[in-house]
Amino acid sequence: MNQPAVPSLHEVSQLASSIAGEMARVIEGKPHQIRMAVIVLLAEGHLLIEDVPGVGKTVLAKSLGRAISGDVKRIQFTPDLLPSDVTGVSVFNQSTREFEFKPGGIFAHIVLGDEINRASPKTQSALLEAMAESQVSADGKTYQLRQPFMVIATQNPIEMEGTYPLPEAQRDRFMARITMGYPARTAEVAMLAHHAGGDQLATVSAVTDAASVAAAIRAIRAVYVAPVINDYIVSIVDATRQHPDLRLGASPRASLHLMRAARVEAALGGRDYIIPEDVRALAVEVLSHRVLPTVEAQVARRDPGDIITSVVSSVPTPARS
The missing domain is CATH 3.40.50.300 (P-loop containing nucleotide triphosphate hydrolases)
Structure with a gap:
């Protein structure tokens, strides 16, 4: 077929x-x-x-x-x-x-x-x-x-x-x-x-x-990822491994997943290339379930999503060429 x-x-x-x-x-x-x-x-x-x-x-x-x-x-x-x-x-x-x-x-x-x-x-x-x-x-x-x-x-x-x-x-x-x-x-x-009216899934x-x-999906694979964007993604993920509130940071697979999700975000925005905003928009959903807060962060009730937000804000945004 x-x-x-x-x-x-x-x-x-x-x-x-x-x-x-x-x-x-x-x-x-x-x-x-x-x-x-x-x-x-x-x-x-x-x-x-x-x-x-x-x-x-x-x-x-x-x-x-x-x-x-x-x-x-x-x-x-x-x-x-x-x-x-x-x-x-x-x-x-x-x-x-x-x-x-x-x-x-x-x-x-x-x-x-x-x-x-x-x-x-x-x-x-x-x-x-x-x-x-x-x-x-x-x-x-x-x-x-x-x-x-x-x-x-x-x-x-x-x-x-x-x-x-x-x-x-x-x-x-x-x-x-x-x-x-x-x-x-x-x-x-x-x-x-x-x-x-009954079963709504029928609608x-x-x-x-x-x-x-x-x-x-094949079309989205062609969305361009500039080297500077790849570096930005890895910088964010690496920052989770260094953060004092996290005893386990995100994995290399997290970098790959964040890049793939950002390609879709770019495509849905009508672009054939990723911009930093695409990465930032998805960082919390893609990274927060992969990290483990320290005992001190848990006692202080620091939410992993809030920690990821602070990580993203701490990484310099690459300038657009």
Whole structure:
């Protein structure tokens, strides 16, 4: 099957706006969260959503899948979930007398990992290869995942009983972390009115398809990143490793993720090159979940997001040529 032609960046921007518009039909008053989900999708990343129950985490993932006409699978993470439930397992076919691979829940365009911190570390680790390399290894064979491929994982930061904290290697696989937050009063009233008619996800229409999204991703890869911008990104990430309030700074993968996200930000702004403002706009979402505050910073209740904001402000902005 022929792949769609690579679109122009203007067409990419229009596509992103259409996807966000459809998602906004069922997610009231959360334009920033919707935009971040679209950015992470187009940047070939994965999204971590940390928030209390009932604020629309699942709806965000499902509406994104519907808008791109993609296959969406939900994996409910529980303590008894096995790695093979995520990746798949080989079963013996009595008729053919051969083993056949039965794909797990990870084989989809959009994978919703609900309450990911309720599964054991062994099961959580089953996601690592898929998230990093878009492939699954099982029984000595490698299976490529569909493109586009995105994991949207949710976790409740309040209820910690029966949970396993995400290891740093797992958190580092997520390009960005967002919180949904409670809706504004007017948005919550509007939500009640809209949901009186039944399933609101049914109102979300497909505005594109997976092949077109993959083509848009290829177009974004061509966005120019000047050497001075690369140096700016690395300077910000390196500053997290030197900050007195952080005992663990961001990894080199964080630099790569920040660059990829900034390319999408530039494309959605109608530019084929990154400017420093693109980097600064996404630094908190891309970096804050990867760093660990010191004990003193935790006692002082210093939020990682605020620390990243201070880090960004401390790094000199490169002058435009």
